[in-house]
Amino acid sequence: MRGAEVVVEGVGKAFGRISALREVSLKVAPGEAIAITGPSGSGKSTLLALIGGLEQPDSGEVLIDGRPLWHGRDLARERRELVGFVFQSHLLLGTLSARANVEVPLIGAGMHRAQRRARALELLDRVGLDERAEHVPAQLSGGERQRVAVARALANEPRLLLADEPTGALDSATSERVLDLLFELRDRLGMTMLVVSYDSAIGARADRTVTLVDGQIRSDGTSAPADGSPPSISRASDVGTQDRTGR
Ligand SMILES: Nc1ncnc2c1ncn2[C@@H]1O[C@H](COP(=O)(O)OP(=O)(O)OP(=O)(O)O)[C@@H](O)[C@H]1O
Numbered sequence: 001m002r003g004a005e006v007v008v009e010g011v012g013k014a015f016g017r018i019s020a021l022r023e024v025s026l027k028v029a030p031g032e033a034i035a036i037t038g039p040s041g042s043g044k045s046t047l048l049a050l051i052g053g054l055e056q057p058d059s060g061e062v063l064i065d066g067r068p069l070w071h072g073r074d075l076a077r078e079r080r081e082l083v084g085f086v087f088q089s090h091l092l093l094g095t096l097s098a099r100a101n102v103e104v105p106l107i108g109a110g111m112h113r114a115q116r117r118a119r120a121l122e123l124l125d126r127v128g129l130d131e132r133a134e135h136v137p138a139q140l141s142g143g144e145r146q147r148v149a150v151a152r153a154l155a156n157e158p159r160l161l162l163a164d165e166p167t168g169a170l171d172s173a174t175s176e177r178v179l180d181l182l183f184e185l186r187d188r189l190g191m192t193m194l195v196v197s198y199d200s201a202i203g204a205r206a207d208r209t210v211t212l213v214d215g216q217i218r219s220d221g222t223s224a225p226a227d228g229s230p231p232s233i234s235r236a237s238d239v240g241t242q243d244r245t246g247r
């Protein structure tokens with residue numbers, strides 16, 4: 001399996017008089033891991049929603065694997081098969097156990113019940129919730145629910161992971177564990193990842209960090225190398241030619 005290629009071309013999105021995104025262009029190669037940062041209200045969640053096909057842009061275009069997202073595509077079906085989402089609000093199903101929540105994306109995939117269960121339990125184990133598998137969301141802490149949401153997003157091995165602060169509620173050790181899982185899937189399956197986060201641990205592991213300010217890309221560059229030398233920054237308009245120097 002190969003990760004999805006994502007191209008955002010001059011995308012604009014307004015909510016009433018609020019301009020959430022202005023002329024945003026971004027190119028993400030298959031298997032690339034991008035950290036997205038920027039102040040509150042800068043448009044990070046809106047950008048993920050547009051790439052995931054949850055919102056339609058007012059102008060510009062989102063292309064997945066070279067095809068425009070909003071032209072004659074069965075978005076609901078493609079989303080299910082292609083994209084794993086981790087939202088800021090976890091949206092777990094309240095009546096289902098952690099395990100059953102993780103199994104939800106696998107139900108449409110024609111997987112046997114025993115196999116689904118095994119996959120869900122393995123993922124919950126990976127995020128440190130093996131002993132919480134049969135608890136419903138109301139019996140879980142915020143960080144535990146967040147980890148169930150991560151496990152669910154990864155259950156069907158998506159070609160594209162869109163995660164909005166997946167480690168926001170987690171201590172650094174637990175957060176490290178979740179990141180290990182994300183990056184292992186990236187390395188093993190070539191999954192493309194866009195992760196909104198203020199967590200510097202994600203920035204350090206990502207291939208690039210994109211910073212949004214006021215609905216525009218302020219910087220888009222390779223993450224700072226471990227030797228402490230400054231990261232290479234390319235202008236937003238140059239993103240087609242990724243600067244891979246120093247890596
Ligand atoms: N559905 C909506 N209706 C109206 N305004 C919205 C809507 N969604 C987002 N906005 C506005 O668009 C701007 C960008 O919002 P967005 O949620 O993308 O920011 P963000 O960078 O994710 O912020 P945070 O770090 O706080 O999550 C904000 O000014 C926000 O108030």
Ligand SMILES: [Mg+2]
Nearest residue numbers: 044045088164
């Ligand atoms: Mg947000």
